[in-house]
Amino acid sequence: MNKFIRLVKNRIEVKLMNENQYNKLAEDLKPKVSYFKNAVLAFLFGGCIGLFGQILVRIYMNVLHLTEKEAGTPMIVTMILIACILTGLGIFDKIAKYAGAGTFVPITGFANALTSAALESKSEGIVLGVASNMFKLGGAVITFGVVAAYVMGVIRYVFFG
Amino acid sequence: MSSSASQKNATLTFQNVYIESTGTFVGPIEKEGPLGDYFENYSDDLYYGEKTFEKAEREMSKIAIDSCLQKVNRTYDDLDLVVAGDLLNQLTASNFVAKDLNTPFIGVYGACSTACLSMLNAATYVEHTSFKRVLAYTSSHNATAERQYRYPLEYGIQKKDMTTYTATGCGSILLSNQVSNVRIAHATIGKVIDLNQKDANDMGRAMVPCAYDTLHQHLNDLQRTVNDYDLIVTGDLSTYGKEILKELFKADGINLDNYDDCGCMLFDIANQEVFQGGSGCACSALVSYGYLYPLLQQKKLHRILILATGALLSPTSTQQKESIPCISHAISMEVV
Numbered sequence: 001m002n003k004f005i006r007l008v009k010n011r012i013e014v015k016l017m018n019e020n021q022y023n024k025l026a027e028d029l030k031p032k033v034s035y036f037k038n039a040v041l042a043f044l045f046g047g048c049i050g051l052f053g054q055i056l057v058r059i060y061m062n063v064l065h066l067t068e069k070e071a072g073t074p075m076i077v078t079m080i081l082i083a084c085i086l087t088g089l090g091i092f093d094k095i096a097k098y099a100g101a102g103t104f105v106p107i108t109g110f111a112n113a114l115t116s117a118a119l120e121s122k123s124e125g126i127v128l129g130v131a132s133n134m135f136k137l138g139g140a141v142i143t144f145g146v147v148a149a150y151v152m153g154v155i156r157y158v159f160f161g
Numbered sequence: 162m163s164s165s166a167s168q169k170n171a172t173l174t175f176q177n178v179y180i181e182s183t184g185t186f187v188g189p190i191e192k193e194g195p196l197g198d199y200f201e202n203y204s205d206d207l208y209y210g211e212k213t214f215e216k217a218e219r220e221m222s223k224i225a226i227d228s229c230l231q232k233v234n235r236t237y238d239d240l241d242l243v244v245a246g247d248l249l250n251q252l253t254a255s256n257f258v259a260k261d262l263n264t265p266f267i268g269v270y271g272a273c274s275t276a277c278l279s280m281l282n283a284a285t286y287v288e289h290t291s292f293k294r295v296l297a298y299t300s301s302h303n304a305t306a307e308r309q310y311r312y313p314l315e316y317g318i319q320k321k322d323m324t325t326y327t328a329t330g331c332g333s334i335l336l337s338n339q340v341s342n343v344r345i346a347h348a349t350i351g352k353v354i355d356l357n358q359k360d361a362n363d364m365g366r367a368m369v370p371c372a373y374d375t376l377h378q379h380l381n382d383l384q385r386t387v388n389d390y391d392l393i394v395t396g397d398l399s400t401y402g403k404e405i406l407k408e409l410f411k412a413d414g415i416n417l418d419n420y421d422d423c424g425c426m427l428f429d430i431a432n433q434e435v436f437q438g439g440s441g442c443a444c445s446a447l448v449s450y451g452y453l454y455p456l457l458q459q460k461k462l463h464r465i466l467i468l469a470t471g472a473l474l475s476p477t478s479t480q481q482k483e484s485i486p487c488i489s490h491a492i493s494m495e496v497v
Binding site for chain 1: 212213214215308312313314315316317318319320322323356357366369370400401404405408409434
């Protein structure tokens with residue numbers, strides 16, 4: 001609770017302004033955020049990335065004569081490569097500004113998190129900069145991924161053999 | 162709790178503090194902004210030919226200082242004291258510049274309120290001590306601030322709508338007791354105010370209460386009204402924060418018609434990608450030293466009040482879910 005002086009007709013009147021009053025006023029004045037537009041754009045961009053991935057899978061299947069399952073891995077590697085190059089060229093964040101979750105959720109988002117952190121840290125050198133900061137943003141994904149994989153693996157082993 | 166704390170006088174009055182000169186340096190987006198032509202030095206990119214963003218920020222500060230001194234044919238030897246601050250940990254931007262100045266130096270940290278904090282310290286030294294020619298400078302750099310407070314530059318994330326864009330640039334001001342045509346008349350030292358706002362992506366909203374408090378404090382201490390000023394500016398409240406502040410004053414029966422926000426003046430909000438406006442130490446420094454001071458010199462404005470606002474958060478305090486304490490210091494400049 002903070003106190004504010006309010007000058008009312010040259011007379012000092014001390015009024016209390018509390019958090020709730022302030023939050024109410026601030027919420028009333030808040031500009032509208034376009035969640036719908038964000039969701040639609042994320043859906044479209046994310047969908048396009050998915051479609052592009054599927055096209056890559058088809059190409060790898062036809063050209064390299066892989067099965068659909070085998071073609072998945074080179075497709076992911078290609079997507080990561082493209083995301084990294086676009087990050088390095090400074091294009092990825094410009095697309096992501098509009099795409100939001102559309103570029104963030106697929107593997108492209110993870111690739112961008114690693115590359116952008118590595119790029120940013122190159123001024124601190126290879127070891128203390130790039131190598132140690134590369135996983136600053138993506139580290140949580142890896143940690144939770146490993147933990148989740150371990151837990152699910154145990155559950156599967158115990159209950160389903 | 163007693164209410165006496167708010168009724169303490171928090172305003173200093175200066176009789177003999179004059180502005181001798183100012184110097185500015187801006188980054189590319191600030192140069193393209195509506196006030197671009199008022200800034201004498203600029204860079205086309207954020208690196209400014211340096212290897213790191215941090216070095217670029219220092220170079221920008223050096224040029225802003227040199228151009229401030231050159232305008233009045235001064236050198237570092239003429240300076241009695243330097244007061245400066247910036248946004249970076251350990252004030253590295255300011256400290257690394259100060260090592261070349263060969264002058265007694267005081268580093269100050271007030272987040273984005275540093276422009277007024279350094280100015281009010283400088284003015285106090287000029288008025289009350291034997292340091293009679295004091296330089297104050299402050300800088301911020303979009304890339305160095307982003308990497309310290311937010312995310313890597315190339316990180317593909319959709320910024321929150323209420324966020325602001327840290328301005329790149331440096332403003333420096335030379336104060337002395339030699340009569341010139343613009344003087345620093347008053348300074349109101351702000352209190353740290355925390356209304357339990359926790360969204361680090363909406364610092365405008367967090368900082369409004371401190372600007373509100375300091376403005377009332379200033380008017381009350383001097384028994385003035387907002388109409389005694391040709392222009393009142395806040396540092397970086399964003400378009401959203403600006404509306405909240407106006408609304409708070411409206412509730413007190415005061416219309417803030419002669420009011421604007423430096424972060425909103427520095428950029429073309431509708432056409433430049435700065436979200437809700439500019440922020441950072443440089444915002445209030447650039448607008449007041451580069452744009453408002455010449456207007457005072459030309460007597461197009463006669464008395465202005467600058468309320469630089471600072472959010473005193475750190476990345477650690479944000480991660481620990483702490484609220485954002487804020488502070489606002491005020492400086493009034495007037496034509497002699």
